[in-house]
Amino acid sequence: MLDKDLKNLWNNAPQKGNVQFDKQKILNEMNTEIQKIDRSIRNRNLRETFAALLVILMFGWSFFTTDVLISKIGMGAVVLGAAFIIYKLYAVRKSRQPVDVSTDVKTQLVASRDYLKKEQNLLQNVLYWYILPLAAPILFIGIVNGSPLLFKVIYSLFVIGLSFFVYWLNQKAAKGFDPNIAQLEEAIEKL
Amino acid sequence: MRQQTNIETQFFELIENNKDRINRICSVYAKNSEDQKDLVQDVFLNIWKALPSFEQRSSIHTWVYRITLNVCMRSKYEKLQRSKVNLDSIKIEYPSEEPKEAKYEQLYQCIAQLAESDRSLIVLFLEDLPYKEIAQILGISENYVAVKIKRIKAQLLNCLNAQKDA
Known part of the structure; x- marks a missing residue:
């Protein structure tokens, strides 16, 4: 079979359906869809920031109301930890540029792989930017306050257990990126 | 405006x-x-x-x-x-009754069997795009396009012949 025959076969193949579009509705619908996507990203960002702000408010309030210096230090550390998380999420969002869909295919594949690696890296390092800045001072506050020993033990076990659970969840989610990253590596290599 | x-x-x-x-x-x-x-x-x-x-x-x-x-x-x-x-x-x-000749279905099936990146190359080739344009779309060199198209075409023809014989 010659090139021409092959191309004829492709071009003469019955259309896999005919695309129809409503000229009156399409632009409105697409603009609404774009707004919807932007709104969902904005809402997610707001939720993340709101959760951290809540922690800042709660511990910030306790920081000013408590008289015990050592607890004050702990509360201050939690506030700083939460502020660091807000900063980290902001920095990640800034670097999370959408991949330009009109670039050439190879550039797009490389950018997509890098994007996924960045997201995976964020989950893998959750211990340093999320768990430790919050869990360490929270644990510290529980240990240094004047509660009975049994309470301190249960409290510490709870905080440590929760931290492990959050860590495990994030590592599991990070592993979920492996197949896609491997497929992209393969596609880049084969192209 | x-x-x-x-x-x-x-x-x-x-x-x-x-x-x-x-x-x-x-x-x-x-x-x-x-x-x-x-x-x-x-x-x-x-x-x-x-x-x-x-x-x-x-x-x-x-x-x-x-x-x-x-x-x-x-x-x-x-x-x-x-x-x-x-x-x-x-x-x-x-269309409610789309005439589907076997040769067309075979072509689609054979393309589907190719690796993802090869599929993109052959589709552009079948669309009758010059190698230069294919190279620009994919972000690879024109020479490499020529080499790869030759190999993928052989693979595609093998598949089509095998389907015809079956």
């Missing part, structure tokens, strides 16, 4: 002229007809979004092919997928 009207006119012209091409390529990457519709809708949406920033560094033709292939290839990666777009104004209508 006038610029917006220009963009709208350009968009309609662009999708009217390219809708069959876009649909053909999406059908190669889609798992089923529903998936095909989603891909076509996603391509249209991305063209609309990117059109104001089109810089004419490449031909509009090349640009449309890039967007189509990028959207179709991206759909395969679960972690890159956004929530599905739902545009009722774009539909794909299938």
